[in-house]
Amino acid sequence: MLGYAGMGLEEIGALESRRDVGFGKAGLMRKAMNAALMSLEPSGIRRINALARDTPGCIALALGEPEFDTPSSICSAVVTALEARDTHYPPNNGTESLREAIAAYMRHPSTGDARLRYDPDEVIVTAGATEALSVALAALLDPGDEVVIPTPAFSLYESIVRSHHGVPVPLDTTRRAFQIDAQALSACVTDRTKAIVLCSPSNPTGCVLDAASLDAVAEALARWGLYAVCDDVYNRLVYEEGFERFAARHSELRGQLIVVDSCSKPWAMTGWRLGWIAAARPIAREIAKMHQFTVSSVPSFEMPALEAALTVSPCEMRRVYRGRRDRTVAALNAMGLPVVRPQGAFYAFPSISRTGLTSIEFCERAIREAGVALVPGTCFGAEGHVRLSYCVSDSDLDEALHRLARFVSTICVEG
Numbered sequence: 001m002l003g004y005a006g007m008g009l010e011e012i013g014a015l016e017s018r019r020d021v022g023f024g025k026a027g028l029m030r031k032a033m034n035a036a037l038m039s040l041e042p043s044g045i046r047r048i049n050a051l052a053r054d055t056p057g058c059i060a061l062a063l064g065e066p067e068f069d070t071p072s073s074i075c076s077a078v079v080t081a082l083e084a085r086d087t088h089y090p091p092n093n094g095t096e097s098l099r100e101a102i103a104a105y106m107r108h109p110s111t112g113d114a115r116l117r118y119d120p121d122e123v124i125v126t127a128g129a130t131e132a133l134s135v136a137l138a139a140l141l142d143p144g145d146e147v148v149i150p151t152p153a154f155s156l157y158e159s160i161v162r163s164h165h166g167v168p169v170p171l172d173t174t175r176r177a178f179q180i181d182a183q184a185l186s187a188c189v190t191d192r193t194k195a196i197v198l199c200s201p202s203n204p205t206g207c208v209l210d211a212a213s214l215d216a217v218a219e220a221l222a223r224w225g226l227y228a229v230c231d232d233v234y235n236r237l238v239y240e241e242g243f244e245r246f247a248a249r250h251s252e253l254r255g256q257l258i259v260v261d262s263c264s265k266p267w268a269m270t271g272w273r274l275g276w277i278a279a280a281r282p283i284a285r286e287i288a289k290m291h292q293f294t295v296s297s298v299p300s301f302e303m304p305a306l307e308a309a310l311t312v313s314p315c316e317m318r319r320v321y322r323g324r325r326d327r328t329v330a331a332l333n334a335m336g337l338p339v340v341r342p343q344g345a346f347y348a349f350p351s352i353s354r355t356g357l358t359s360i361e362f363c364e365r366a367i368r369e370a371g372v373a374l375v376p377g378t379c380f381g382a383e384g385h386v387r388l389s390y391c392v393s394d395s396d397l398d399e400a401l402h403r404l405a406r407f408v409s410t411i412c413v414e415g
């Protein structure tokens with residue numbers, strides 16, 4: 001059954017019928033490729049974005065791409081590094097100086113949390129959070145291992161788990177304002193469960209996990225010896241007091257935690273492909289092997305730029321995003337689309353159930369009839385919702401919200 005781990009009979013049948021068995025030049029039958037990978041579709045978000053691009057005048061609120069440019073002090077650091085010909089193979093996990101700077105950044109109260117105590121040799125610099133998540137899960141999973149994913153969730157988690165022959169187990173949070181309930185979590189755990197993925201603030205909801213949710217997860221980790229992969233890429237973009245990171249609140253579990261961070265969102269560095277992992281030594285040691293086999297290291301001349309980024313405050317971007325969050329929530333309320341008030345990141349995830357449309361129908365019609373692109377909730381495992389990104393310019397956001405209000409009022413009259 002290797003390659004079909006965790007799939008039901010129907011899924012296996014469907015996959016078999018799609019298996020790409022063909023004949024090579026020598027006339028020999030070609031064997032099928034990785035079945036788990038073949039079962040995955042390319043990202044739904046990008047498909048919607050392509051549809052939006054083909055629609056003249058459409059405003060895309062579909063991608064998690066900050067409209068800001070990378071601050072110039074960060075860009076200058078890479079120029080200086082190139083002028084100094086810092087173009088040779090660097091240490092796999094990042095230079096000592098960079099890993100020391102990341103460890104200090106994580107434990108400093110103004111940029112991290114004093115309870116996040118990692119030594120430089122417990123830090124691995126990665127090609128964004130994407131590589132970090134992939135190598136972390138590769139290091140954890142054996143075929144058939146289950147990973148609990150509080151849902152709605154960023155679709156990359158499911159794709160990575162499946163492509164490593166693991167089994168994603170969704171934990172529905174939609175009826176609990178996107179919080180984690182201890183009983184619902186226990187119901188997802190089996191003897192194959194290896195890990196849970198946490199994302200707070202969340203993509204796609206913008207919600208942060210409250211103390212009760214974090215404690216429920218901690219209890220599960222302690223009880224069953226599970227790992228938590230904490231995707232903290234939005235931890236610098238939080239708009240309310242009282243936010244706590246799981247790895248800080250439950251630092252007593254550090255031997256079971258993998259903390260993932262990224263430069264993409266707080267410093268508008270999506271194109272640089274920089275991020276990092278912090279994990280206790282025995283875990284970091286295994287992940288470091290996967291990192292070495294996958295990318296070897298991030299580019300040498302980007303490392304000083306990451307070090308420079310750590311000294312740049314995302315305060316101004318956060319102020320702007322918070323204003324956009326407030327305008328977005330007010331507009332959605334006025335449209336009569338219920339939304340759990342996002343406390344961080346730059347997404348809102350309103351319910352569209354009162355329109356009577358599926359989320360795909362809603363998004364396709366919004367592109368065609370209103371010239372606004374959103375992402376269907378099904379891309380995050382939650383029908384009946386859509387994701388709206390407010391990391392676009394003020395003028396685009398205001399115009400898009402205006403168009404959306406008109407569109408919603410039309411379909412609600414139709415309904």
Ligand code: PLP
Pocket residue numbers: 064127128129130131154199202203231233261262263264270274275
């Ligand atoms: N994790 C979450 C929750 C995200 O939203 C994203 C990107 O949108 C990533 C990880 C990937 O980030 P990176 O650009 O660092 O690969």
